[in-house]
Amino acid sequence: MNSIQSLQWRYAVKKFDNNTYLSDQQINTLKEAFNLTATSYGLQPIKLVVIKNKEIQQQLVEHSWNQQQVAQASHVLILCIDTHLNENDVEKYFERVQEIRNTPDDIINPFKDYLKQLITNKSSEDLTTWAKNQAYLALGNLLTVCANEQIDSCPMEGFIPEKYDEVLDLASKNLSSVLVLPVGFRAEDDFMKDLKKVRKNIDEIVVEIS
Template identity: 35%
Template sequence: MSLLHKLEWRYATKKFDPTKEVPEEQVTELLKAMNLSASSYGLQPYKFIVVKDKNLQEQLVDASYGQEKIANASHVIVIAAKTSVGEDDIRAYINQTAFLRKQQIEELEDQKSRIMSSVSSWSEEKKFSWAQEQCYIVLGTLLLAAADAKIDACPMGGFEPEKYNHMLGLKEHGLHATVIAAIGYRSIDDDYQHAIKSRRDLDDIVELRYS
């Protein structure tokens, strides 16, 4: 099945089958795909919190405006942005890159300086906004990887971040719940799986400016 066919197959699942669980090895594959997602400067200013705890999932329903899919999903993946990004994050990235590529730190000095110069010029608000933007890039990668594996997913922005932060203990770790994805397998009772996907025509959404 081609990627386009898999994207036609996927939809924002409204009802999950609570009796079906995504195998842990497949969850790991999804997380690996997320870790390989594009990230500005390669800094990955986020963390993934994977919830597979029915009691906790039931509690999170209240923080998700009563959406039962949180309780019935196999897993809930919370993508949390770092609330502060600074020189320590950049140094850690440069050190890791040098180690993995078997380079001397000095060889990456220009790259480090460019990143630090850019990031240090931002306000704290811009840094946080930028970190949250990176979370949505990861979400897109997750949805693609899930579709490729025939795992259902529902991206969700309809939740109360501060409640998630409190319930998952994120704030004390400098993290903020930004977007979540419930994953699992669709229920046969979910009528949305049969709905024709509604998207704008390419001619309406694409403007070509070729030479």
């Protein structure tokens, strides 16, 4: 399928096949796609938690507005933000830049100093909002990659982040959950799987200026 056909095929799965699992290769593709997501300044203030544990998945259902997809899915991907982002993260980023690109200090340092000051001057609330925006970018990327790879998914904002953080002990990793993405394969009796998409006409949603 081409990209548009893949996106037509994709939908928010309401019922997963509880007995079918993604391969290691498929999960690795999603991990790589997450890592390759565009983020502001390239700082990647996000992390991906990958769960393949039916006991934990079932435990999370009650904190997901009882959405059974969390238990049924092959894996549950949880997009998290770094809750302790600071200038040291900027320093580490530019160390990677130098390691990978061998960029000279005189080119790197002005931008590095600018980003350190930017991060330092932001309030914790502003940093949280900014990091959450990066998580949404990653979710969009993952949904598209899932569609292209014929992996079913169901993006979720409907969960209680504080409870997820508690169950998964995310605070100890300086993480906070933002979005949930169960992935796997649609069940044959999912009532949504054969329904046509409901979308606006292109000319209603796209504005062309020439």
